[in-house]
Amino acid sequence: MADAKVFSSNQILVSGALPxxxxxxxxxxxxxxxxxxxxxxxxxxxxxxxxxxxxxxTLSRQDHYMLTAGGANQYWEIxxxxxxxxFSVIIGSALINNFVxxxxxxxxxxxxxxxxxxxxxxxxxxxxxxxxxxxMIAWTLNTYALVPLKLEFMQIIAFIGIVACLVQATDLxxxxxxxxxxxxxxxxxxxxxxxxxILAVPLLNATSGxxxxxxxxxxxxxxxxxxxxxxxxxxxxxxxxxxPVPVIFRGLPIAFIIAGLFALSFLGFSGLKVx
Amino acid sequence: xxxxxxxxxISTMLxxxxxxxxxxxxLALSLCPAVAxxxxxxxxxxxxxxxxxxxxxxxxxxxxxxxxxxxxxxIPVFTIIIAIWVSAMDMILAAYYATVYQEVGLYVKLIVxxxxxxxxxxxxxxxxxxxxxxxxxxxxxxxxxxxxxLAGSFRExxxxxxxxxxxVVPFKPLxxxxxxxxxxFTIGLIMAMFNWVDLxxxxxxxxxxxxxHG
Numbered sequence: 001m002a003d004a005k006v007f008s009s010n011q012i013l014v015s016g017a018l019p020x021x022x023x024x025x026x027x028x029x030x031x032x033x034x035x036x037x038x039x040x041x042x043x044x045x046x047x048x049x050x051x052x053x054x055x056x057x058t059l060s061r062q063d064h065y066m067l068t069a070g071g072a073n074q075y076w077e078i079x080x081x082x083x084x085x086x087f088s089v090i091i092g093s094a095l096i097n098n099f100v101x102x103x104x105x106x107x108x109x110x111x112x113x114x115x116x117x118x119x120x121x122x123x124x125x126x127x128x129x130x131x132x133x134x135x136m137i138a139w140t141l142n143t144y145a146l147v148p149l150k151l152e153f154m155q156i157i158a159f160i161g162i163v164a165c166l167v168q169a170t171d172l173x174x175x176x177x178x179x180x181x182x183x184x185x186x187x188x189x190x191x192x193x194x195x196x197x198i199l200a201v202p203l204l205n206a207t208s209g210x211x212x213x214x215x216x217x218x219x220x221x222x223x224x225x226x227x228x229x230x231x232x233x234x235x236x237x238x239x240x241x242x243x244p245v246p247v248i249f250r251g252l253p254i255a256f257i258i259a260g261l262f263a264l265s266f267l268g269f270s271g272l273k274v275x
Numbered sequence: 276x277x278x279x280x281x282x283x284x285i286s287t288m289l290x291x292x293x294x295x296x297x298x299x300x301x302l303a304l305s306l307c308p309a310v311a312x313x314x315x316x317x318x319x320x321x322x323x324x325x326x327x328x329x330x331x332x333x334x335x336x337x338x339x340x341x342x343x344x345x346x347x348x349x350i351p352v353f354t355i356i357i358a359i360w361v362s363a364m365d366m367i368l369a370a371y372y373a374t375v376y377q378e379v380g381l382y383v384k385l386i387v388x389x390x391x392x393x394x395x396x397x398x399x400x401x402x403x404x405x406x407x408x409x410x411x412x413x414x415x416x417x418x419x420x421x422x423x424x425l426a427g428s429f430r431e432x433x434x435x436x437x438x439x440x441x442x443v444v445p446f447k448p449l450x451x452x453x454x455x456x457x458x459x460f461t462i463g464l465i466m467a468m469f470n471w472v473d474l475x476x477x478x479x480x481x482x483x484x485x486x487x488h489g
Contacts, residue, residue, distance in 0.1 A: 101456075104311040104455065105311075106307065154362075155384075156361055156362050157358040160355075160358050160387050164351060193354075196307045196388045199384075200381060200385060203384050247474070249463075249467050252463075253464070253470065255463075257460060259463075260456045260463065261456070263454075263455045264456040267454065
């Protein structure tokens with residue numbers, strides 16, 4: 001087995017001997033190994049003993065592929081590098097698919113807490129930490145207990161239980177370690193239980209069958225994305241509070257319009273490709 | 276335990292959920308799904324009905340068990356009751372409405388975290404019997420369903436030019452409305468409209484710093 005990686009959106013760079021015959025090469029996604037991707041050409045690469053395989057389909061750097069040539073004798077597995085994967089998942093969930101602005105999760109806490117910059121920062125940090133912890137615990141429980149025991153139907157109950165326990169535990173620890181901080185964030189800590197993001201992350205991980213790294217990235221990225229959204233929103237709200245807003249728009253309606261504008265600008269991130 | 280108070284008449288309980296305390300536009304609870312799945316009327320309707328059923332069942336079960344649970348642990352107990360009904364709902368929808376479920380599946384699971392359901396159990400079911408709890412749950416569920424229908428039809432009409440997937444508007448639809456941003460604009464505008472109607476009817480606006488949980 002030799003080295004191979006996704007070179008561009010429709011090319012794979014393979015090092016090693018490869019027959020110069022399109023028909024002898026079979027390229028599949030590891031997830032659906034029965035469906036071959038059409039290979040259009042094989043070219044000698046710039047380096048000696050390397051080949052560029054071009055396909056008709058679009059390849060993703062985050063996906064896993066398998067390339068076989070000359071029967072099953074020669075094969076290359078193409079998987080993303082762990083760091084790149086982690087990075088791309090974090091950027092993806094924090095910016096490109098920001099949980100607040102494109103998936104509309106955690107809106108209630110979002111609108112409730114974004115009135116003041118300090119609170120927003122505190123809530124953002126608290127949430128990122130709790131979200132990361134609960135995401136990882138839920139992933140471990142799901143992968144090593146629920147799935148092997150075929151208890152997937154218990155996912156909702158198990159995950160909400162984890163979140164509730166973790167929030168309670170964080171509450172206790174914070175109260176002991178830093179009472180001042182607890183006084184300030186205790187109320188938000190309780191609110192985290194009903195924040196959809198914290199429940200959505202384990203559910204998304206479980207549905208997509210995420211690997212450990214993907215789960216880690218999503219848990220952290222979602223929290224970071226929420227913190228970013230919260231901070232941006234609180235900055236805007238502090239300004240709007242001093243502006244003469246029409247009576248019927250005061251309070252939540254204007255907050256929604258602002259969130260809409262943010263969502264619109266976050267659309268710009270959808271052009272962001274993580275290499 | 277609080278002292279027993281006779282429940283308000285059925286009509287009050289129903290109308291309260293629909294207008295005065297509309298869960299989405301007035302109480303600003305359960306906003307996530309209201310923005311997320313209302314890109315089409317069908318999705319909105321499905322989630323609305325799911326919430327309605329879960330709300331009624333949870334309210335009634337909460338009312339049934341209120342005497343045997345320790346008030347100190349009522350929140351976890353309520354959460355588990357809701358989680359049980361949501362799991363059942365989730366499986367039923369996945370089995371019978373597979374196509375729509377693919378789009379709204381995640382949000383069906385997230386009904387667990389809807390503040391509206393637990394807040395009704397806390398505020399109403401804890402103090403009243405099963406039958407009034409049923410009506411209260413029905414009113415709140417209908418209020419949510421109405422909000423979903425309103426936002427869903429608005430967005431589908433403007434964003435895709437159709438209702439229930441049937442094209443009705445000849446002009447080019449406004450793509451913005453079905454984009455994530457459009458959801459925020461729609462809810463903001465409908466909330467403002469609710470405020471406007473209230474002002475016209477001579478009511479005072481609810482305080483601008485309305486609390487929002489969950």
